[in-house]
Amino acid sequence: MAANQTLRLQNMLNPESRVFEVDRVAAEHSTVIRTILEHFDESYLAENAIPILIDVSDDALAKVCEWVTHWKDLPKAADVVADYSKQGGTHGTANKAEETEEEGTENDVIDSPWNVVFFSGVDAKMLYEILITANYLDIKPLCNLCCEFIATIIRDKPIEEVCNILCIDMEFTITPEQGAAIRDKIIRDYYR
């Protein structure tokens, strides 16, 4: 089994979709593709592209391919799972230490300047598509990265802005004056 074998991916839901070529090592980030590789033999894979049955644009798919290709040396998801089960214990302090350690490695990935560039050109729709593609293909690190990115977008923002960014309708109709009045009342009730 050639380690540097190239796999082809194609979005089957879109007839005009491009065929993407990804290194096998990189593609193994995806649990779904790994499962496919286990169940189909080489000759079949050589002839046919792996179908992607999700309605996303080619651009998003290209971004995902770009990401997995760049991070192909990252430990794959299965290893992480094994780590978790190994860790399984319940020693509070030990657990905490390991968690922080894990965060450390994760932060290396998240903080890497490459990812900043990777996300710098991404708009909301693209982010959405990357995220659902990563979720569909079960690429955990990318999934985490996107989710964390969403979290950092809404972090430290006023509520109205969060609504705007995520395009959620404001459901609360209390005006600021009413809100202040309610706050005052609560303070009075509690501290008197």
Next chain:
Amino acid sequence: MAASDNIHSHPGTPSTPDIPDGVLTSDGTIGNGTAAPGKRQRLLRGLQRVSSSPSLARGRSASSSVLISHSGNISCVSLGWSSSSSGQSSTSSYFSQASAAGSSTTYASIPTSPIAESPGVDGFDSALAIRPVTCVPHASTTASLPAKAKKESKAFSLWVGLPPELKSHALSFLRPKELVRVSRVSKEFHKICFDGQLWTSLDASEFYREIPAESLAKIIESAGPFVKDLNLRGCVQVEHYKRAEVVAMACRNLINLTLEGCRNIQRSTLHSVLKANNRLVRLNLTALPAVNNATCKIISHCCPELEMLNVSWCKNMDARGVKFVVEGCRKLKDLRAGEIKGFNNEDVAKVIFRTNNLQRLVLPGCDDLDDITLRIMIQGPNPEIDWLTDRPIVPPRKLRHLDLNRCYRLTNAGVKTLGYLVPDLEGLQLSGITGLSDAALEPILASTPRLTHLELEDLNLTNSLLSKHLAKAPCAPSLEHLSVSSCGHIGDPGLLPVIRNCTRLKSIYMDNTLASDLVLAEAAAMVRERSAQAPRRQHNALPTVGLNLVCYDCQHIGWAGVREVLSRNTEAPHPRKEDRKGKGKATDAPPTLPIEIISLRCYHGWQMTVDEHTKRVLKGDIASARRLERKWADFMQATEEASVAGVGARRRRRRAREAQQAHDQEGAVGWAVATVGGRRRARTTSCAVM
């Protein structure tokens, strides 16, 4: 924000990578767009596949709400950010500068609509901000909506289409405080934010001062059965309005619980929490007045899995409570019961001896503990004595850490019984037991090959214990931490052999001893030798602190010894194979940096210079560190000469002044300008070294 210029009526229109055009100001205004109906309309089920994909394993079934999209006419929003823009207050990461951006290409409700792309965009860069997307708009909802809502609904809604497990996952990256704040966004947010999955580990230590009991209780109530690790350290508000009952009722699956310092928690509440959580593994009840012996009895009945218990400073219990727990919890390995009364109870000691499960026993300040009970703990009530060796025949203890700091009643007779019975001991703390002398420690040192941590502060020890026993003990090669502070009789004859033989030492506390400059020189040589043996690292990796040396208040330590350490700190280790003789002068500035250095704490008058020197070495700036050391040495020497009266005293004083000026400049550079490049001679900020 004039985004409305970018109208793409054709799917093939190449996108313009014009960032300012696409980027939206952070207040969220989004340009209006004109609908451009696409050619095709397909409804695909593919997304449902996504929403029910098991990938995230968050335990949610994908609900049908995924596909709900009430927004009609949506345009793209770019969430691109630029780290260089300096408008908002960014707190932690570069992502926080996110500014939404919008272009005006229209789009219909996302999940159910097809996406037709402009294919063949070769570079990702060219497709950055604006992405032409066409499709059939939903209905003409634009006209009827109010202006504000219209604007919002035109943007692409990143959030609405996401499957719930991804929403939950995204929010899981927020800290608890942010989570509570952001829960006000919408009802859906509120529901997700207070979902138990996000609160499996609830650590209130970051915000315990600010959160009212009401909110805390609400969070715990909604998260209830999901919470595994609960840390309410210092939450004195827990008992307000009886909301603590809620905590007790809600949490049923706790594994780690810390209630340290929740002094308002009442006994009945505590008992019901303990009764409800049968799987507790670690329990910290430090300084809770609610804990009494009955509590300990409940713990022993209800928590069979308990491995760690901390009941230090619980005033209303005594050693008999400890007895219940040790008897009842068979898995208990770690018992911390500092400042607990009543340890002269022989029953307690017998139980500890009989179970022999404890690996860590921490009893600092238990001043009731006396020789008889300690002996019973270690060798049982009536041990059989081996007539040949005169030692009791009992199975070895499993203890690995024993902390008996400030158990003032102990004497040699009691502590000596530890010898030959605790082979696994790794840490031993006997500070402050003033009655101890050499005789107590000799058998212990001879029989603990795994000892790494030894604290013997303020004991009545002599040099012969260190030189004849510790330096030759089986634990000498593995010893990492040694504290002999305030042992007034210990000096060079004891410390030199120890430093020579214990080559893995990471910290030595020897303040208030008779140690002299020789010890410092020996320590410097040991570290140097050790770093030469160390596995080769990356070329020119920055040095690390290998040994912490604390030697203030030592009357025999002078500046010469300190200088020796400083100068050794700047030297690279010996070259391994090619031993070039005669050429290894310090001024040659060898290319490699030192590997391990000594972090020194000495007389406070010299400490600032030493700190500055260490900082420079750790930064890898060897040249400036050397310069500082040299100037400091000149200054010290000149001061000494100046203090000598006689012929030429005046000249010497002048030289001392000059040296001080030179040293001040050097120091000031270090304090004022940290960078190596920006070297400024700051005359005015004379350092307060001397």
